[in-house]
Amino acid sequence: MWRSPSPQPPPEATVAAPTTQVMEDGVEILFYMRALYDYQATIDEEFDFVAGDVIAVTATPEDGWWSGVLLDENRRQPGRNVFPSNFAYVLSDDDREERLLSSDRVDTHESMGRSPSPQPPAEATVAAPTRQVTEDGAEILFYVRALFDYQAITDEELNFQAGDVIAVTATPEDGWWSGVLLDEGRRQLGRYVFPCQYVQLL
Numbered sequence: 623m624w625r626s627p628s629p630q631p632p633p634e635a636t637v638a639a640p641t642t643q644v645m646e647d648g649v650e651i652l653f654y655m656r657a658l659y660d661y662q663a664t665i666d667e668e669f670d671f672v673a674g675d676v677i678a679v680t681a682t683p684e685d686g687w688w689s690g691v692l693l694d695e696n697r698r699q700p701g702r703n704v705f706p707s708n709f710a711y712v713l714s715d716d717d718r719e720e721r722l723l724s725s726d727r728v729d730t731h732e733s734m735g736r737s738p739s740p741q742p743p744a745e746a747t748v749a750a751p752t753r754q755v756t757e758d759g760a761e762i763l764f765y766v767r768a769l770f771d772y773q774a775i776t777d778e779e780l781n782f783q784a785g786d787v788i789a790v791t792a793t794p795e796d797g798w799w800s801g802v803l804l805d806e807g808r809r810q811l812g813r814y815v816f817p818c819q820y821v822q823l824l
Contacts, residue, residue: 643678651678652793653764653823655690655710669702677710682763682793712764712823760791765804766821780816788821 643651657675661668671677671692680703681689688707692698768786772779782788782803791814792800799818803809 654713762789765824
């Protein structure tokens with residue numbers, strides 16, 4: 623189904639809306655993650671990182687192999703921009719003051735028949751975050767909190783209020799993400815689409 627671009631937040635609330643960040647070549651930074659474990663690249667398009675590294679995420683394909691770049695410019699690897707998403711966790715706004723404020727060139731990544739995203743090291747399994755799923759089996763990627771109220775305009779969109787927490791299950795590049803309200807008493811059967819500009823990462 624064709625959709626119009628994701629709507630902008632209400633004019634009176636735009637001051638509170640998060641600022642979109644982009645790399646020097648214009649690639650949009652979706653959010654930031656911190657590595658939970660060391661990772662050694664296995665093919666040329668992947669990049670190496672160590673636990674604690676901060677990654678600016680630029681694309682989130684559903685195969686679990688996401689695209690991004692290390693914020694430490696001195697350790698960036700030209701032409702390498704792919705990493706396994708389950709080796710890192712999403713940083714909240716409170717964590718972002720710790721990151722390095724830098725940017726560099728990011729190559730776009732297209733799926734090339736990859737194997738599933740690898741599992742974290744066996745010895746670190748206890749510390750690994752549990753992969754959560756919704757009632758219908760959809761994997762929860764991360765959580766967001768609504769900044770503004772939103773009134774659905776089509777049958778598949780969610781209604782929500784400022785402060786609601788949403789479990790995100792897909793992040794299409796058109797800005798219309800998919801997810802469900804965490805408040806089971808207010809979930810709306812068959813409604814799961816919402817505009818990403820109306821929320822912030824937890």
